[in-house]
Amino acid sequence: MTVSDLAAQAGMQLVSPSPDAGTEVYRVYAADTMSELIAHAGSGTILVTHLDNAQLARVAELMDAPAICLVDGAHPGGGLLEAAHRAGAALLVSPSSLAGTVQALEELLAP
Amino acid sequence: MITVNRRIEGGDFGSAGSATRVLKDQLRMAGVPVDALRRAMIASYEAEMNVVIHARRGAFWARLEGERLDLELAMREGWSTASAEARRMGFGAGMGLPNIRRNSDRFEIDSAVGRGTRVRSTILLPSPHDASPVRDGGDDAVPAPGLRADRCRACHACLAACPTAALRLHGAGPRLIASRCIGCAECAAACPDRVFVIGAADPHPLVGAGSSLVAPRGFLASFAAPPAAVLSALSALGFAEIRFVEEWERPLDREALGRGNREGRPLVAPSCPAVVALVEARFPGLLAHLAPFASPLAAAAAGFPLRRLVVVPACPAQREVVRRESRAGRVAVVAPTDLAAAVQPLLAGRPAGGSGVRGAPAGAGRADGPQPAASPQPEGVLRVTGLRHVVRVLELAEAGALPGVRLLEPFACDGGCIGSPYLGIDAAVAGHRLQAAGFAAEAGGAAAAVGRPAPPEARAGARLDPDMATAIGLLGAIDGATRSLPGRECAACGAPTCVAFAEDVVLGRAGASDCPHRTRPLGGSSP
Secondary structure, rough: HHHHHHHHOOOOEEEOOOEEEHHHHHHEOOOHHHHHHHHHHHHHHEEEOOOOOOHHHHHHHHHHEEEEOOOOOOOOHHHHHHHHHOOOOOEOOOOOOHHHHHHHHEEEEOO | OOOEEEEOOOOOOOOOOHHHHHHHHHHHHHHOHHHHHHHHHHHHHHHHHHHHOOEEEEEEEEEEEEEEEEEEEOOOOOOOOOHHHHHHHOOOOOOOOHHHHHHOOOEEEEOOOOOOOOOOOOOOOOOOOOOEEEEOHHHHHOOOEEHHHHHHOOOOOHHHHOOOOOEEEEEEEEEEOOHHHHOOOOOHHHHOOOEOOOOOOOOOOOOOOOEEEEOOHHHHEEEEHHHHHHHHHHHHHHOEEEEEHHHHHHHHHHHHHHOEOOOOOEEOOOOHHHHHHHHHHHHHHHHHHOOOOHHHHHHHHOOOOOEEEOOOOOHHHHHHHHHHHHOOEEEEEEHHHHHHHHHHHHOOOOOOOOEHHHHHHHHHHHOOOOOOOOOOOOOOOEEEEEEEHHHHHHHHHHHOOOOOEEEEEEEEOOOOOHHHHHHHHOOHHHHHHEEEEOOOOOOOOOOOOOOOOOOOOOOOOOOOOOHHHHHHHHHHHHEEEEEEEOOOOOOOOOOOHHHHHHHHHHHHOOOOHOOOOOOOOOOOOOO
C-alpha cells in the first residue's frame, strides 16, 4: 500500500510526503528507542514512535525505511521535518496512541 | 584498506550518522550483498552514536578488505551514562553494544581507564566463490545504444536521466561507459536531439518477401492511420506473417508462475532484457530469482526455425538479444524508424499526421508513470513498469519485502514495450488507440516460453571492479578526490555528480581541471 493511501485510510495526516507519492509500505514497526528502531527497520517499513528528532530520519535513510509516523497527534519539530525531507522519508502524524496506531496499520497492511 | 575514517565529536547529534551514510554509499559501490549491508548499517550507526552519547570525542574507521568488513571505534572516557538530551532522543537505553554484537560475526571490546575504549566489529561477506560469477561487461555483451554525437548540443538531460550513471559529456558529444549501460532507453527518452539511436540495423532488413515480422504492438499505434491500415501496409511490404513480441510474455508468465517463489522472494520474469541487465549489474542477489527462461523476443526468434525473421526491437537491450540470435544469419533487425519510413508511403491517403516514429520529438515518447496492463494480471503477479518504479520494487524484492507476490514482471519502459521512446508515441495514447481498434489483447496461441540457454551472471555494472579488493582501493581514492571537490553537483564537468566526476578522475576518464569550481588540488587521485 502506498504511503498516501495508508495515511488516508488510517486517518493520519501526511505532514511531509516523500518525493515519490507512490512509495510502498509493507510492514510496521513501533518502538521508543533508537536501537530498536534501527534493528527492525528495512525497505517497506513504516516506523511508528513517540520520538521526535532528526536522527529518526537518519535511521530511515540508512535502512531504506520509506515513512515515519508520530503518534498521539504530536506534530514534528522543524529538525525532523527538514531531515525527513532531505532523507526522502514521508512523515505522518497519527491522532491515536502508539498501540492504536500499530493495530490500525497492521490491519491495513495484512495480506 | 580504509574506506571511511572520521573523527566524531561527543554531543554532536546534528552530524551523527553521517559517517555511516558515507559508508553505505561505498559499500553499495563495492557490491556488498544486501544482508551484509544491513548489518553493517546497524553496527556502524550504533558505533557512531556511542561516541556522540558517551565520549567527548572519538574516531571511527571502516575497512573493507577481501571478504570482511571491519568497523572500529575508539573513544576516550566521557560520560558513563547518557545525558538527559540523549535519553529524550531515544538513545542511552543500553542497547547499542548488544546491537553491534548481534550484527557482528566477530566482536571485541577493550576498555581501560586512561586508555579509553576500543570496539571492533567484523562482518564476514559471502565468499566470491559462493557468489554468482562476475563478468566485466565488455563491449561484446553490452546492450548499449548507438550514438549520433554530431547531434548533441550538450544539454546534459541524458546525464540526469541515466539510471546507472553510464553517460559522460567530457568532450564533444556523450560518451558511454559501456559496462554500466543496461540498454534501457532512458537517455533516448530524455534527449531532445535524438542522439541515442537504437543501434545499427542490418543492411537490407526488408528484402526477402515471405519473411515473418516480430514487432512491439505499439508500432501499430505510432501512425496517425488506424492500426489495421498499418498491418495492411506491412503485408504490402511482403511480410507473410506479422506477430507481436507481447504474445510471448503471457506464456512466459504462466511457466514462471508454475515454478513458484524461493526464500520468500518472488521470481523475476525476464520479460524485459533491460531489467535483466539491471539485475545483473545492480541486484546480483536476485540473479537466483530470475525465472529460467529466455526473454520473449528470444523466444519469438526461436519460434520461427524455418523462416527468415525480421525483428523490430523496442530498445537497445532488445537489439542486443536479437543480435545474439542473429549469429545464425536467420534473424534480421530493422529499427522502428527505418520500418516506419518504409510503411509511411503506403499509408498515403489515410488521415494526416504522419508517423509518430519519425515525427515526434524523441523526448516526448514517455507517459508520466506506469500504465495499466492490457488485461488483468493473474493472481500473485506484480507487473511494474517505468525504470524508477522498477528499481524501487527490485530493492523491495531483494529485501524480501514483497509478501504475496509470486512473480514480478518488470519493464523498463512505461507501460511495457509500448512505452519505448523509439516508437515516438505516448504509451497511454498508444494503448488507447490499440484498444479502440481491438488490438489490445494478447492472442498468440502458438507462442511458447523457451528455456534460458545459460545461467545469468553478475555484471560489474556499478561496481568499480569485478575484484572487490581492487574496487575497495579505488573507492578510497575516489573518496579522497570527492572530498576535495566543492560538492555543487552542477554537472558542468560533464559527469552527473561530483562523486561520478571523482571516479572519472581516478579512473583516468577526465582531468581534474574539468571541474570549473575546483579551488584546490584533488586528493586521492590515484588508488
